[in-house]
Amino acid sequence: MSLRFNLIAETAAGGRRGRIVLPHATVETPVFMPVGTAGSVKAVAQDVLESLGAEIILGNTYHLYLRPGHDAIRRMGGLHRFISWPRALLTDSGGFQVFSLNSLRRVTEEGVQFRSHLDGSSHSFTPEHSIDVQIALGADIIMAFDECTEYPADHTRAEESLRLTMAWARRSLAHFRAHRHEVPWNDFAASVSRPAVVRASTPPLGSATLNPAQNGVPQVPCTGGPGMDVSESEIRLRTQCLFGIVQGGMYRDLRRQCAEQLTAMDFDGYAIGGLSVGEPRELTLEIISEVLPLLPKDKPRYVMGVGYPDEIEQYARMGVDMMDCVLPTRAARHALLFTSEGRLNIKNKQFAEDQSPPDPACTCPVCRRYSRAYLRHLMQAGEPLSATLNTIHNLAYYLGIMHRLRASLESPSLAPETRSCSSSPTTDH
């Protein structure tokens, strides 16, 4: 078993409160997943992510493939162990980054040839290679190789792009089914000495176990979630799961066609991709509304690359279970803080002697300890701590939205406490 999805509650509007049991963690949904592009959520250490309540983070296949390389990560036991992250991981297929290279790539039926942005060296990704790389990295959830259709694209172009995505989805799935046992922690999990039945629990915050035999490298436990009884045989069977990605540009007929064909292939979960690529927000909403009802109710639904605080809340209320976005982390490094009072540009002169916390309603470690004036000073002085503190607050804000939303979905009588910023697209996406 690679994934178990439990639907705990559902609202009349389609919002879902769920739980995804994965090999390394149980993830409460709806969930926001911080992006850790190159094996690091920029500026924030793993123990801090744990203390903020992040249960799953993303890794980026393209970047990790180029540096340090998937074979090196496999030899070190997989990405969980390499970056010392005992909770769940998701990797993208590498496709999105390759397609964003524009002049450095060439697409054929077989796959994509591209040049590294680091040194110009030539590489290629095929569906099979992308899956091989993702198996070597060993994330709990991996993604089918797809073509992210650009925006705008006319119907003929979007249809051709979708044809490629569907062919690549079939190849990704076939290759995954043939090779899923090769994940680096599969043998590791089976070789760990455990009683026949263990009571697994989420480890205490910051508690990756240090094993002297591993030269101080934290062991990554392969556990179930809180309150789960996990048998040895079940642990042994656990491996990665593969999500299919619904594409089709901004065309409802193509999206429908894609969703129907993908669900017939029986992936472990489904993503809606090709959004937040420059289209107006009403179109994003229209596509999500079109696709969600076509996806199986008993599997997780993931909208890739969104969004602003009010967007993630809106989509979760419609029935999206998982979302990721670079916005809270990237914006933080550019002085933009999301708060219950709206967006703050912490560089503004008005904060020069403002002794109030960044967000008076926030209980994150940054808001409990530091003032707006200090955060402004760090930014003005170019101190690296600026990126760290800003990012911790923004992530806490995003994770807090999801935390309160989960409570309100579970008990619809509880009014949601989330207050969001107004939103408009920026180049941060």
Ligand SMILES: [Zn+2]
């Ligand atoms: Zn805060």
